[in-house]
Amino acid sequence: MGFQRVAHFHLVRNLHNPLDMLFLNPFVSLPGVSDYLKITWPTAKASVERLVKLGILREVSGRKRGRIYCAEELLNIVAEG
Numbered sequence: 001m002g003f004q005r006v007a008h009f010h011l012v013r014n015l016h017n018p019l020d021m022l023f024l025n026p027f028v029s030l031p032g033v034s035d036y037l038k039i040t041w042p043t044a045k046a047s048v049e050r051l052v053k054l055g056i057l058r059e060v061s062g063r064k065r066g067r068i069y070c071a072e073e074l075l076n077i078v079a080e081g
Contacts, residue, residue: 018047019056026071026078028057 017037021028034044048069051057061068 018044018051022056022071022074026075027060028069028071029067 017039018028018033021033021036028048030041030044030048033039033048034041037044039047048057052059052069056073057069057071059067060070
């Protein structure tokens, strides 16, 4: 297995964990993701940034530190009930 495949597997594996977490609470922070999933802060940051890039999360706090991210589409589905 080549390095690129291993790196891709690692990235995809780490993306699924935050997605699972969003079903418990569509609002997340980097420290919250890191603590809940027991991953390093840089890994949590990379996963959250990837979810932002994919349009799954959006930063909603407007802060530079202590940012809060929201899975708005998921929140809308839950709100429609």
